[in-house]
Each structure stands twice: as structure tokens, then as C-alpha cells.
Amino acid sequence: MMTTRQCLTLTALTIAAFVAIVPGSEARAQGNALAKIYIRADSVESGGQKFADQKREDTVKDMKKRAGKFQVVETEAEAEYLLVVVERTERTIAGQPSSKVIAVTISERDGSSWKPRVRLEKLHSAWSLGAGKLMGDAQDWVRDQKKNAKK
Numbered sequence: 826m827m828t829t830r831q832c833l834t835l836t837a838l839t840i841a842a843f844v845a846i847v848p849g850s851e852a853r854a855q856g857n858a859l860a861k862i863y864i865r866a867d868s869v870e871s872g873g874q875k876f877a878d879q880k881r882e883d884t885v886k887d888m889k890k891r892a893g894k895f896q897v898v899e900t901e902a903e904a905e906y907l908l909v910v911v912e913r914t915e916r917t918i919a920g921q922p923s924s925k926v927i928a929v930t931i932s933e934r935d936g937s938s939w940k941p942r943v944r945l946e947k948l949h950s951a952w953s954l955g956a957g958k959l960m961g962d963a964q965d966w967v968r969d970q971k972k973n974a975k976k
Contacts, residue, residue, distance in 0.1 A: 858896035860967050863904035864888050867911045881910045884927055887956035893964050907932040907939050908963060916948065924948045927955045931963060933970070942970075 866881035888908070889897050898904050912928035928946040932939035945962050949955030 859894040859964055860896070860905045861898045861903055862895045862906045862908055863898050863901045864908045865910070867909050880913050884910045884913050884952060884956050887953045888960050891957040891960045893960055895960070895964060905934050906967060913952070922950070924950065925952050925955050927952070927959055929959060929963070931966065
């Protein structure tokens with residue numbers, strides 16, 4: 826027989842697993858996605874040459890895992906929106922542990938080109954959590970844009 830504490834722990838774990846799995850997969854599986862989005866990392870420049878930034882690429886992976894209501898597509902050509910990770914740094918605020926800062930830009934498809942729309946930034950204690958919060962902010966922004974376009 827399980828104790829009350831074991832039951833509560835099992836219930837909490839079950840709920841956490843359900844919440845982590847269902848929202849993103851449900852929207853994509855049912856075709857109820859908010860929008861199609863392509864996520865990539867901006868490169869860094871050194872000595873006039875551009876190089877891939879592995880830390881930004883890690884943030885892209887975190888964001889894809891936390892796509893929520895977005896349908897993440899494999900190519901820019903398929904996307905309605907382009908999300909580019911442009912910054913991933915640590916910021917120290919006096920007397921506190923360093924905070925993780927992630928910044929992205931969102932562009933909207935305008936025919937065959939991209940129209941820059943907004944820059945979003947999130948400060949958090951962990952990279953993956955910051956990426957998840959930024960995806961939520963991006964979803965809110967896209968939802969607002971679609972709502973305003975209907976007016």
C-alpha cells in the first residue's frame with residue numbers, strides 16, 4: 826500500500842508528464858497549430874567570417890522541444906514566421922547568481938521575403954526554462970498579430 830506522500834508524488838509526476846507531452850503534440854497532430862515557424866540560430870562573426878554558434882544551436886533545440894502551439898517546420902520555405910536566436914549570454918546582477926539571457930527576432934513572411942517584426946528577450950535562471958518562456962512570449966505575440974489582423 827502506498828503512503829499519502831507516494832501518492833502525491835506519483836500524481837505530480839503524472840500531471841507533469843501529461844502537460845509536457847500533450848500541448849505541443851496535440852496541436853500539431855490535430856492541425857490546430859497557431860502558425861508554422863522555422864527556428865534557427867544566427868551565426869557569429871570573427872575576422873570577417875561567419876561561424877555557427879553551438880550555444881545558440883542548443884537554444885534552438887530547447888525551443889523546438891517547447892514549441893507549444895507552433896508547428897515547427899524543417900525549411901524556411903514552409904514557414905509563416907522565422908524565429909532567429911540572436912543572443913545567448915549571461916548577465917551578472919550585483920550580488921546575485923548570473924542570469925541567462927536569450928534574445929530572438931521574429932520575422933513574418935512577406936511574399937518571398939521576410940519582414941522583420943519584433944525582438945524578444947528573456948532573462949531566466951536556466952537556459953532551457955528561458956527558451957520555453959520565450960516560446961510562450963513568441964506564441965502570445967503571433968496570437969496578438971493574428972487577432973489584430975482580423976479587426
